[in-house]
Amino acid sequence: MSKIIGISTSFNSNSKSKDLLEDLKIVFKEELEIINLKTDYENDIYCDGCYQCMSKGVCIKEKNREMIxxxxxxxxxxxxxxxxxxxxxxxxxxxxxxxxxLRNNELNNKKVIVILSAQQENQEGIAVIELLPWAFKHNVKLISIETIHDNLKAEDKNLMIERIYQKIKDENSFEMKIEFTEFKYLGKTVEVPMKFENEKVKSIV
Incomplete structure (x- = not known):
């Protein structure tokens, strides 16, 4: 049995991403433990750049250390x-x-799934870029990025849950290959520098 940690970072009581975690809890049952930053930790999870972890080997903030x-x-x-x-x-x-x-590759090769929630489709591009430095630094296995939005049909949501389930249960799940050179957001295009593109593809393949 796998141990799965689901972390909801939304402080919105009507959060779509949090609701999807709850749906996954029904599927995975006791395998999935949900952490809700709003109710479990409030504003206690953060880094203030004190650098004491570099000498002590662990974060000095009790809540950070407990969660990590x-x-x-x-x-x-x-x-x-x-x-x-x-x-x-x-x-x-x-x-x-x-x-x-974290300094000792503690998250090395862990499977990671990201559920992004937005009002509309095709708003996730910039958010994906922001997630990649964390994924690369800790050498996690990013196996899926899913996006849930206001217009998502019930059948598509069910397919998303099934897809997440299969990717977690598949011992040979491949890391995503993310290829992009531009993002579209609210009718505008954000270009990704080619240097970043080349380094990113080489790192993730």
Whole structure:
């Protein structure tokens, strides 16, 4: 049995990404433990750049340390992240920053799934770019990025849940190959520098 940690970073009581985690809980049952930043940790998860972890080997903030130690023991991490202004939310960035204390490849090759929630389709591009530095630094196995939005049909949501289930259960799940040179957001195009594109593809293949 795998240990799966699902982390909801939304502070919205009507969060679509949090609701999807709850749906996955029905499927995975006791395998999936859900962490809700709003109710479980409030504003306690963050990094203030004190650098004490470099000498002590662990984060000196008790809440950070408690959460990260739990995640290290997991086999799969599911991030449920809202998109604000086309970007990951501030709470989500604070969560990723809190992993700065890790120095010994503790997350190496862990399966990671990201659920992004937005009002409309095709708003996830910039958020994906923001997630990649964290994924590369910790050498995780990013096996799926899913996007849930207001117009998602029930049958498509069910297919998404099935897809997530299969990717987690498949011992030979491949890491995603992410290829992009531009993002479209609210009718505008954001170009990705080719240097970043070349380094990214080489790193993830």
């Amino acid at each position: 130690e739990n995640i290290i023991k997991s086999d799969v991490i599911i991030f449920a992240i809202p998109i604000y202004y086309g970007s990951i939310s501030g709470k989500s960035k604070s969560l990723l920053d809190s992993f700065f204390c």
